[in-house]
Amino acid sequence: MKENKRILKRRERGITLIALVITIIVLLILAGVSISMLTGNNGIITQAQNAREETKIANVIEQAKTDILGIQAGNDGEIDKDQFVKILGNYFVEVPKSSELPDDLTTLTLTTKEEYGNYPINISEIYNGTFKEITYKKVADLKVGDRVYYKDKNNNDIECLVLYASSSKYGIQIVPKVGNGIYNISLNDEYFDGGKEFYNNLLRLLYDKCQEFLNTDYATSARNLGSNPENPTWDVFTNDAGYYTKEITTEKGEYQSWMEENNMYNNILKNEDEQYITDLEQIEKANIQLKGVWIMSSRYIEFLDSGDVTYTTFGVYKLLANGISKQEICQMYYTDKEGFNKYSYTVQGMVCPVFTIKNDLKITEGDGVNEPYRLVP
DSSP states (O other): OHHHHHHHHHHHHHHHHHHHHHHHHHHHHHHHHHHHHHHSTTOHHHHHHHHHHHHHHHHHHHHHHHHHHHHHHTTTTOOBHHHHHHHHHHHBSSOOOGGGOOSSGGGOEEEBOGGGTSOEEEGGGTOOSOOBOOOOEEGGGOOTTOEEEEEOTTOOEEEEEEEEOTTSTTOOEEEEOTTOOOEEEEEEOOSHHHHHHHHHHHHHHHHHHHHTTOOTTTEEEEEETTSOTTSTTTTTSSOOSOBOOOOOOOSOHHHHHHHHHHTSSTTTSBOOOOTTHHHHHHHHHHTOOOOSOEEEEEEEEEEEEOSSEEEEEEEEEEEETTEEEEEEEEEEEEETTTEEEEEEOEEEEEEOEEEEEOTTOEEEEOOSSSSOEEEEO
């Protein structure tokens, strides 16, 4: 009898373990089914994510369509390719130029900008109609003093004025408008050698800085205001200026002797020049107001013997609101108290690029007076 009871107890324990295992298996199956329902291809979470993405995509499409309708409403129901591309640029990356739009927009898929989720959208979902034929104003019709927008290589708009029109032998050249100080340039060097190098290499420094704003989609070249428009690289790559060797006659004969003995003057500092005259005459002729301080691409040299002080100054011309001024860069002088000495000034000014724009650019917006012309390749 006792033996039967022990067998029965073992059976009861065995049944309990089997039931537990079965229960765990059932729970695992249910958990798997639940997870699949949540995260599978047709799961609740996946469907929610898809719905959210579809909503964002639909919003972009509707916003773009609204923009298109806004253009069409004020244009007899029509839109041109430039206007369409401009709208696409608000929402998508790597938008093609208007000239590169395919005739069949069903073949064009673009990716939305990051703020719109980086989603691919077929452009035919936004618009798949026809475009109005564009009649462009020619850049050859630009007049001196017209306002235009120029895009630098970072795609920033710089408002400019036409300095030379197509009738000039220099081509169509534009210069940044009032207040557009593009690059501040300065020297704060108490040592004469620093001023000497700055003075000698200034034209190259200005030229190189102007190249940083050259967008070859819009312009063929860039130079600094005050360089000769017919020969803008004068003394930039080769030593066209030469070195100043003029002999100075002064009551202090030892001044000239000291400069020669110390080899700090003759054949060391470059000659003065008048490269700025062509641009300056054009600015005055066209009545173009370029206010602010601009460094011009020309050097000057001044010698003065006042009795108490004898000095030679080397500097650069600057264009101010009221005309040409001078900026000293370095100087050598003699005084009875100090004897011979050298000095370098603090220099402040701005680079002012002049762009020669391409003849095949199109004008799509603006009137050149109240609203700058918009140039596009």
